[in-house]
Amino acid sequence: MSKKLIDQHVYDLIQSAYTANVLYALTKARVFDQLLVKPASADALAADLGLDAQALQALLQFAHAIQLLKRDGEVYSVARRAFPLAEKGKSWLRSYLLLWGEQLNPAFAKLPEHLATGANAFELAHGKRIWDWYASDPGQNELFVEYMAGVTNQAHLPVVIEELALHGASRVLAVGGGTGSLACGLVERHAHVRADVYDQPSNSRNAAQKIAARGLSERCAFIGGNIFASVPAGYELYTIKHVLHDWDDANAAAILRCIARAMEPGARLTIVEGLLDRPFEGVEPEPGYLHARNIEQRLWTPGRVRTLPEFEALSAQAGLRIEQVTHSRIFDISYIRCAPKD
């Protein structure tokens, strides 16, 4: 590779930082929403939205250059590929971008300090650990809940429900199952299955509403509790999806121990989570996404995306052994099936 091309590659990588920042600012200012209502010039749009016309013009030109806006003379309109950034698009990508701008980007600014000391970047940026911060700021918590439900329902669940092997289990408990998306999906797909959700009592009302609205109350219920204190017994299959990556090793092992205590002979646990060392042949997108996801998780929470040997060590501490690992076509999902140690 010539020096010029190498320089170009590095330049492109640095430039990519502008994109998410510009998209965040335009999305937060409701530019895509307004342009969907009425295509407009920068001046007219700035007047409608109460923005600075020159600053807006620069951002619109950038969005046009990256093909998220169309332009006819001075008038901008929304290109189809930008629909997920408008509220009408109902995409999880919009709440992810807003959450990125409000919550993660300030933590990213603390990356050099995190690198030097290992300190939690979210806490450095926001003054509190993630869960305490969410507890103290309902608006930001709501943004997180909206993002989590969106990514789970739109991006993960259609695939997970198809891929998750029940191995004949007919009683399933989704531990840390939020407001019940996975449990509802399993009950809808498998006529013989009862699937309950176990999560913090604060999710009870939303979960109950969702379960009732889908007409599933006879085979699906929400159980409120604390995953560090106890987990209900009596299920053949326990699942825990995208929860352990929020926690450091001591807390992740404590959660697994609680589940292991609840498991009766013959019961199994399937951990549904990314594996940093998974093979990627034939799977899109690139493995680099998983490493970015790991950095995001480390900045956001006290946890991280783990490797299989790390899960083996955690499971062993909890009295479990891993008996099977399969990988989803989604890059940050693998299925790690555990049994009680003999």
Ligand SMILES: C[S@@+](CC[C@H](N)C(=O)[O-])C[C@H]1O[C@@H](n2cnc3c(N)ncnc32)[C@H](O)[C@@H]1O
């Ligand atoms: C990252 S979310 C994952 C939710 C869901 N499994 C999904 O994939 O969409 C983590 C979940 O863990 C739950 N959680 C955190 N601490 C908990 C605790 N002490 N007891 C019960 N649930 C807890 C949260 O309420 C939240 O629903």
